Amino acid sequence: MSKDLDIVVFGATGFTGRFVVEEICRTAKEIHKLKWAISGRSEQRLLEVANIISISNSNNVRQPEIIVADVSNPETLHALAKRAKVFIDCVGPFRLYGEPVVKACIENNANYIDISGEVEYIERIQLTYDDTARSKNVSIVPACGYDSIPADMGLLFTKQQLDVRGAIPSQIEIFSGLCAGSAGMRGNYGTYASLIYSISNVNSLRELRKHANRPIVSRIGPKLNMLPSRKFDNRVNGYIIPSITTDLSVLKLGQHLDIKYNTGVLPAQISSYLVFSRFRYLAMMMLSGSIFKFLARYEWGRNLLLKYPKFFSFGFFSKDGPTLEQIQQCSFYHRFYAKGISKKRLTNEELDLINSIEHDKPLSVLSNLQPDIEIVTEVRGPEAGYVTTPITVVQCAYTLLKEKSNIPKGVCTPSVAFGKTTLLQRLKDNGIEFNVIEGQFY
Structure with a gap:
């Protein structure tokens, strides 16, 4: 047929x-x-x-x-x-x-x-x-969907903006937040179930990665250190913790595949954080995360979590899903604080090393290069699960x-698949914003 x-x-x-x-x-x-x-x-x-x-x-x-x-x-x-x-x-x-x-x-x-x-x-x-x-x-x-088009295409957009400024990417810090209106926010049961199964498969994921034999992502510039957890960050006006979402894993996998597929998109050191506007939201998330981590290891625990989503998530997930009012009032953002190294400062030999796709070891010769260009970019959009996901x-x-x-064949992450297409413009035309913004870098 x-x-x-x-x-x-x-x-x-x-x-x-x-x-x-x-x-x-x-x-x-x-x-x-x-x-x-x-x-x-x-x-x-x-x-x-x-x-x-x-x-x-x-x-x-x-x-x-x-x-x-x-x-x-x-x-x-x-x-x-x-x-x-x-x-x-x-x-x-x-x-x-x-x-x-x-x-x-x-x-x-x-x-x-x-x-x-x-x-x-x-x-x-x-x-x-x-x-x-x-x-x-x-x-x-x-x-x-929301996992992980905005973050993955946002990272690509940020790298492109560094390239426009004549720089190669070195360090990129990513801050992700959800914004709710007076009606609050709620996730659907299907998303909740996927989260439970993801947590229960952490050990399988570790074992899988041991045998993946993926290309090495070389470090360019000084090491990117993690920020203190549970601290208030003035740049995003909220409390931060290291991200535990799908996005970071997809971003890292995409950088491996950029090398494997020879897309021409250079890697960067990345760190990712979740942002909470109030400390009590952070505390609730950390408490429920600890409970999930313990119970999801056992079949009886998973059954318990799946049976009572509203209780174990402090009302954030339910079998009823969000109301129309909640969907209309919610939004998301990803903010990228990026540092790059000017190409004009590099020798031809250093540029050849950076552009090589056959890195079989970290490029220690480049680790002492200091970034000299900084930009801040942002991706914003409507409610994540049921407005943004259908759009993306x-x-x-x-x-x-x-x-x-223009799309590679095989199994790719979004930025690798759509990096040479008009997807970014399509998303912009349909309510997902990609911008370079003014802001305090430190």
């Missing part, structure tokens, strides 16, 4: 999947005569989603085809992937349900993106399926449809 569907949204009846469907309806005019389908386990629920589209369709978007498919039935996945040019996977936790979809997409030459934020899953897929995906001329790009994953899908020749 020929590829007669531009996009398939798998998991369209889920909490996030419905927002992705709505985002396609809002933006489908960007793709001429878009042919698409919505898919999931329940035909009745898919019909309900399609009916909502029909009633609220002000953009004259073509009605999606309805296709029943289930992760537990590989034949349905293969039939779906055979017809899809781009497959958007919204079915998590991805540790449990993601791999069969990736396999079906590779075997049937369908490009794949998802909204995963589970580090062990992302890195395992990259190691396991990269070569096969390349041989099949397929692009597999996980982490295309849909724009990734459109980019794959329109610019496939």
Whole structure:
């Protein structure tokens, strides 16, 4: 069967999947005569989603085809992937349900993106399926939602801004925060479940990385030291702790893949922090994190966490998900404090070393170079999980449809996959801001 569907949204009846469907309806005019389908386990629920589209369709978007498919039935996945040019996977936790979809997409030459934020899953897929995906001329790009498009593309944007100023990147500190309105904020149960499984797989992730044999990311300039934890930082007007989110792992993996894929994007030393506007929010997060870390190690503990999300997260997660008012009032930011080294200060030999893609050892000869250029950049956007995620994953899908020749084949992080495309501009055009800002560096 020929590829007669531009996009398939798998998991369209889920909490996030419905927002992705709505985002396609809002933006489908960007793709001429878009042919698409919505898919999931329940035909009745898919019909309900399609009916909502029909009633609220002000953009004259073509009605999606309805296709029943289930992760537990590989034949349905293969039939779906055979017809899809781009497959958007919204079915998590991805540790449990993601791999069969990736396999079906590779075997049937369908490009794949998802909204995963589970580090062990992302890195395992990259190691396991990269070569096969390349041989099949397929692009597999996980982490295309809030985890981790804003941070990953923000890091790329920051490096590009240093390059515009004639500098190579040396050190980049990243500060991430969520902002809520009077209604507060709340996360969906699916996100919560993914978080629990991610924590429970920390040991598997460590073991996986031991055998990954990834390229060495060389240090350029003096060592970037971590900032004191739980201290108030005037630059971001909040208390900070080292980040425990997916973003940092994806950023580091992307730097390895920049070397492997020879993208021409130079690495930097990076550190990442979460920002809390009040100390009590920080204390609550640290307490719940300690409880999660202990209970997630045991099956009985995971069952307990999954049964009572609102209790163990101090109300931040629930099976009901956020209200519309909460979604409308929330926003996020990532701020990047970057230091670079002027290229004009470097010898030709030093530049050749830096640009070499075959680093087999740290470039100690470059570690004494002192940065002389500083910039501050920022990424800002609306509510992270159910506004930003649909925007980013849909724009990734459109980019794959329109610019496939500029996207590497294999399993890549977002910045590696979309670094030579118009994705940054697409995100800007749809409400995600990327700016160089004025601000106090120290």
